[in-house]
Amino acid sequence: MNAGAGNSLQQRATRVAAIAAQFADNVDTQARFPREAISAMKAEHLLGIQIPADLGGEAAQVEQIAEICSIIGQSCAASAMIFAMHHIKLSSLVEHGQSAQWHRAFMRRVAAEQLLLASATTEGGIGGDLRNSICAIEIDGDVCRLEKNATVISYGTEADAILITSRSGAEAASSDQVMTVFVKDQYTLEKTNGWDTLGMRGTCSEGFVFRGAGSTEQILPHPFAEIAAQSMLAMAHLLWSALWYGIAVDAVTRAQSFVRAAAKRAPGVQQPGALRVAEASNMLQMLKSEIVACLNTYRHAKDDSDKLASMGFAITMNNLKVGASQSILQIINHAMLVCGIMGYKNGTPYSLGRHLRDANSAQLMVSNERILGNTATMLLIHKQNTSLLG
DSSP states (O other): OOTTTOOOOOOOHHHHHHHHHHHHHHHHHTTTOOOHHHHHHHTTTTTTTTTTGGGEEEEEEEEHHHHHHHHHHHHHHHEEEEHOOOOOOOOHHHHSSSTSHHHHHHHHHHHTOOOOOOEEOBTTTTOOOTTOOBBEEEETTEEEEEEEEEEEEETTTGGGGEEEEEEETTTTTOOOEEEEEEEGGEEEEEEEOOOOSSSOOOOOOOOOOEEEEEEEBOOOOSSSSHIIIIIHHHHHHHHHHHHHHHHHHHHHHHHHHHHHHHHHHHSSOOOTTTHHHHHHHHHHHHHHHHHOOOHHHHHHHHTTTHHTSHHHHHHHHHHHHHHHHHHHHHHHHHHHHTHHHHHHHHTSTOOOOHHHHHHHTTGTTTTHHHHHHHHHHHHSSSSSOOOOOO
């Protein structure tokens, strides 16, 4: 029986969030891995919840995972981002690895041992274009080897396994990719760049030369193009948006507390920040509605490979990511105007600097410019859905 048995996922997530909140400022200041929050996630057995029950998990659905991202995001965005990225990778295994014996056994390990999964999709010379690779997997009998100049592997040194993309072979086209799982004792990481950034400092997204060797069974049995279209990209946009929403929720909550405190000091006097809090609340509700609508869209399309691969679905998920990443900045800016110097300063109950800095990463993961370019191309041939009901 796991440590969280008898408690809801929300209760378990709330306990993790309380721990994450205690260390959030230190994690940010020191740009260090949020080990306390991740240890709490493991203690609450949250890292395996997406895995099917017959493999030791809890078969949690995307909306449940998104809710946890939001809860933890209200305390520490970096911790929530690590949780989100872990489950984005895990979705590739759950949706595309259950037909393979090695991957089923590995999922049992993830659930039992609470293994933390990381991703290596970016590459020197390609950047954030995850649908192309320069490096190629080398297959020698039952052994596969890979060397990749990965410009970013978030929390790479802390992960228990890395899911990494490459060309399917030396003669394969750059878009003919596979994804392979390498566990910690099968690879080395040679650090090539550090992580001293404006925000999301606790994700420790350093660059490495990855060198790994394992069994060919560890290559996922589906092409990466299918994995990306049917699970990874949608999960990324949904879970990222959920944790960004969490950042915005906490910002608005702090602004609301600021106005309430001012109202107590001057009862009966209309506070100038009250209207801005109302505006921020309105924007927060619209963001929540968009996330919930897209979670419903994904749930209804999840078992239909044609829907998942359709342009309409891709455009919907792209629009969510772009819209959410822009909306949170507006919301947090409103909160900052309400709290004034007390929000601008660090170390106050109303401090919003970390929120604003973390939120600025949203437009860059994957770049909104790249996403909008892809959407523009699709809209040249895809008719925009104008129905209110779907």
